[in-house]
Amino acid sequence: MKKIALSVIAATAVALPIFIGENPYLIGIMISVLMMAALSSAWNILGGYAGQYSFGHAAYFGAGAYTTLILLTLYNSLNPLVCMAMGIVVASIIALITGSIVFRLRGHYFGLASIAVAEIVRLSVLNLEFTGGAQGILLSDVSLWGIDLNSKNPFYYGMLLVLVVTLSISQYLRTSKTGYYLQAIREDQDAAASLGINLAFYKNKALLISAALTSILGSLYGLYIRFIDTSAVLDLRLSIEIILTAIIGGVGTMWGPVVGALLLVPLAEMLRSNLLGDLLVKAGLVSETSGIGVFLKENLAHAHVLVYGIITVLCILYLPKGILGLFRRVK
């Protein structure tokens, strides 16, 4: 049963661009969904399994995007995959420096330090010359093995592949020694240490896996969008969206982040493009000239983070285990 469901989902995901191939807007949204699902899954390995909440995953995303684009503007003939690997190296160095210092401490220090590190990275990139500063980096044409990377479909499949890899790693971790150790750390650090678990080592391991995957997604995003600046790939807002996606979908579950992304990304898109307001007005539910109508059409577009916030509050109050928690009976 589970296998059939998985096959159907996989087949749909693979065939989707064929059906909506004519519509680059829809493909763009699907790429965003896949990317946010993968980002949130990668975050979930550290935040959901090990219980170490990172509020600075944008740093690893940005490390991937910036490393890749800087290298490609300097050496045009470089293979993008090599650039991606270099991005992983940079992200891993940032992760190791953060983790080796902060994971000696317990409590909320890691959360606080992760924000600090992400801000240090953002401000450095903003003020350094070789990173393009506030102007960002623009990449001209890029190709891989003769595949034209100016179209969207290769990136749809790229993001899908990284999502599958991330979910596979999540699934493997869940049933392996490392996964059990991470969950033990999340539940009770004293108990975990007394059972022979080296807390700092396993937290660092989770952080490294999570940061490397996040960096790959950053590289892919950079190649896809071909223009990046700090507000696009290093912003605190991105870090928060990654966390909210996991929380709303179901922290610590394998499919929670995917469900969260499927719900939140299209919702954010509807708000941004005023689709929601338009729909409600067209359906005759609210009058266009009323206060609510004006608010929906004029202001809601700027407020998708507000809507995230409201959904999160409702989730924490009524669905503390996320949407997936609804379907999971307490044992």
Add this chain to the structure above:
Amino acid sequence: MIQHLLLISHVSKHFGGNVAVSDVSFAVEEKQIFGLIGPNGAGKTTLFNCITGFFPTTSGDVIFDNKKINTLRPDEVCKLGMARTWQRVKPLGSLTVLENVMVGAFSITNTTREAEIIAREQLQMVGLTDYTTKSAGSLSIGLKKKLELARVLATRPKMLLLDEICGGLNHTETDIILNIIRNIRIKGATIVFIEHDMKAVTSICDRIVVLNSGEKLAEGTPEEITNNSDVISAYLGGGHHA
């Protein structure tokens, strides 16, 4: 020659100006059941924390299996074969009973399959086989104590430190736990245990150390301890002259 598995040598632990453990020394022999008793605040749990690496000692040494362990981390101490339980039980609440014990078993194996086999053996030993798929957080206190025991046993320890493993249990439950402890000793492990229940301690221990206000008050066989006038006055209150 008698083999000392654990040697506590002039161990002190200060928290600022507060002396929790003061110059305590004793030795535990292999396969002994060793009792550590004393009134509330005597420093028993603090001493356990010093032995298992959770607190650094202020002075003095802890020697386990001929190795100095008071500078090691808790996980390193566990890997050497010393496991502990907690006075306030620490179940991994959202994991199942079986998974809790598997976490312990992973300290001696790397494969999930073997960990599960070891875990099931230990659950059988403490009598929790009916609860394997229950979440650990949902168990009653008596069952949680059994779970603690199964979990540390899964690390296959040479020495077990039990911190009030019978605390909060009724007589029947206490007897069951004491029987499990006797079985563990038969299998070759050495046990140090903190307990308030004097009847439990004297019925099972080979040797007992009494702590009072951080200092060692007395050491001896259960018989010697129950007849020691210092111990009696410490338990019944300092002003009482028996």
